[in-house]
Structures are given as structure tokens and as C-alpha cells.
Amino acid sequence: MPSRNKTTHSAGKIGEEQAACALVNAGMEIIAKNFRSKNGEIDIIAVDGETIVFVEVKAWASYEFENLRYSIDIKKQNKIIKTAKYFLLENRKYSNMSIRFDVVFVQNNQVTHLASAFTESV
Numbered sequence: 001m002p003s004r005n006k007t008t009h010s011a012g013k014i015g016e017e018q019a020a021c022a023l024v025n026a027g028m029e030i031i032a033k034n035f036r037s038k039n040g041e042i043d044i045i046a047v048d049g050e051t052i053v054f055v056e057v058k059a060w061a062s063y064e065f066e067n068l069r070y071s072i073d074i075k076k077q078n079k080i081i082k083t084a085k086y087f088l089l090e091n092r093k094y095s096n097m098s099i100r101f102d103v104v105f106v107q108n109n110q111v112t113h114l115a116s117a118f119t120e121s122v
Contacts, residue, residue, distance in 0.1 A: 014059065030044060032045040
């Protein structure tokens with residue numbers, strides 16, 4: 001997996017902007033970026049109709065789409081879910097909406113949006 005050096009960080013920010021543009025073009029409203037809690041960070045939070053969408057963005061230059069499952073393992077998913085719950089506690093106006101966890105993969109200016117990429121396991 002790539003290390004978080006300055007180049008990777010810059011690529012990540014560019015990827016997040018490309019992902020945000022793709023989500024807006026798909027009709028979503030971006031309500032937050034880089035939302036942080038003690039549990040972790042959510043790259044993009046958007047509203048898609050009656051659904052609040054928590055989006056993890058992966059921007060890689062040298063890794064293939066197939067490697068995505070390794071980078072968003074159950075530990076990462078749980079961090080995102082806990083952070084999403086915190087967001088909903090802090091922003092109660094969204095708490096009655098349906099919830100979805102998406103992943104946007106950006107590579108070489110190509111954006112792949114995986115809606116409902118994972119769910120909270122009960």
C-alpha cells in the first residue's frame with residue numbers, strides 16, 4: 001500500500017476534489033469534506049435525495065482497482081461507521097435520513113463510484 005508522503009497526500013487531495021465533482025455531477029450535494037472525530041475521518045459527506053452518504057475516496061496512481069478491498073478492510077470500515085455516527089449525533093437534522101457508505105476510486109483522472117460499498121454489520 002502507498003505511504004502517506006507529500007506526493008501521496010497531494011494526490012489524495014486532488015482525488016478528493018475529482019470525487020467531489022463527480023458526486024455533484026451525479027446530483028449529490030456535498031455538505032462536508034474531511035470530517036474528523038476521535039475515531040477517524042470521512043473524506044466526503046453528501047446528500048443524495050433522502051440519503052446521507054459517507055464517502056471514502058481512494059486516489060492511487062500505481063495501484064489497481066482490485067487492490068481497493070485491501071485498503072478498506074473491516075477495521076477501516078468500522079472507523080468510518082463510528083465517525084459517521086458521531087457526525088449524525090452532531091448534526092441531528094440528518095439523523096432521520098437513510099444512510100449509505102460509498103467508495104470513490106480515482107486513478108489517472110478516471111473516477112469509479114461504488115455506491116453502497118459496505119454496510120454496518122450487525
